[in-house]
Amino acid sequence: MIRLQDLTKTYVLNGRRKTVADRINIVFPTGVSVALLGRNGAGKSSLLRMISGEMLPTSGEILSDGTISWPVGFAGSFNGELTGEQNCRFVARTYGVDTDEMIHFVRDFAELGEHFYLPIRTYSAGMKARLAFGVSMAVPFSTYLVDEVSAVGDAAFKEKSNRIFKDRMSKAGAIVVSHSMQMLRQICDTGAVLENGRLTYYEDLDEAIQTHLANMKRPIRR
Missing domain, CATH: 3.40.50.300 (P-loop containing nucleotide triphosphate hydrolases)
Structure with a gap:
């Protein structure tokens, strides 16, 4: 409610x-x-x-x-200097979600390959959107x-x-x-x-x- x-x-x-x-x-x-x-x-x-x-x-x-979630797919809170994996760890700890489970889910869902372990500032808009949507669905x-x-x-x-x-x-x-x-x-x-x-x-x-x-x-x- x-x-x-x-x-x-x-x-x-x-x-x-x-x-x-x-x-x-x-x-x-x-x-x-x-x-x-x-x-x-x-x-x-x-x-x-x-x-x-x-x-x-x-x-x-x-x-x-x-x-209550943040707006689904919102990527504005990501730290561009951190990797996709590191941003997932941060969100998991903030919301009390199992870190390994979130990383496994988002890595498989977003299909970013090795980019998952690179800083988000190197991502294209589409890659960032896929990561953001995956993180939203993982919590x-x-x-x-x-x-x-x-x-x-x-x-x-x-x-x-x-x-x-x-x-x-x-x-x-x-x-x-x-x-x-x-x-x-x-x-x-x-x-x-x-x-x-x-x-x-x-x-x-x-x-x-x-x-x-x-x-x-x-x-x-x-």
């Missing part, structure tokens, strides 16, 4: 205030995959960053009785946060990535941001629509999608 309690986030840019979360009170149930819908710039990524703990809200709080969480993640590599690698991703989602909850309604229908159970700083939860995913599509046809409220 993740509870947002009077959650508020306001940005000030060039003297103008923009509120992307306006006293939100909502509960994301345990073990449920939720599609997080909203316009571009509505604050979906900011909301995920607050839930993950990466960003602090302006006010209010986030309560949870389980573990068991109660809720996974997904922000427009997409598998990289050839068709066989994408198929393997999707298979592992779906397996993780079958055993945990998720909050998923994606512009692909097809993907959301495949992996999500319910939906939540963020509009003008207000978040509305829908037990019926199709109702959430239809509400979002209707919002997209309306002018943005300034």
Whole structure:
């Protein structure tokens, strides 16, 4: 369970205030995959960053009785001077995961060969993305946060990535941001629509999608 309690986030840019979360009170149930819908710039990524703990809200709080992932596939916290293996060791120790098991899983999954033992600063963007996705899947969480993640590599690698991703989602909850309604229908159970700083939860995913599509046809409220 993740509870947002009077959650508020306001940005000030060039003297103008923009509120992307306006006293939100909502509960994301345990073990449920939720599609997080909203316009571009509505604050979906900011909301995920607050839930993950990466960003602090302006006010209010986030309560949870389980573990919450960082955004799946996020590579921004890797140390470029450390090797792929060393970064895996660091993450494993931070999250209390067996180090050898994580290294074995990520090394086999990412298919980086000898590059796994080289500094990440030498990686291409695709190699870094494969490592990041593998690390995300190596840590068991109660809720996974997904922000427009997409598998990289050839068709066989994408198929393997999707298979592992779906397996993780079958055993945990998720909050998923994606512009692909097809993907959301495949992996999500319910939906939540963020509009003008207000978040509305829908037990019926199709109702959430239809509400979002209707919002997209309306002018943005300034």
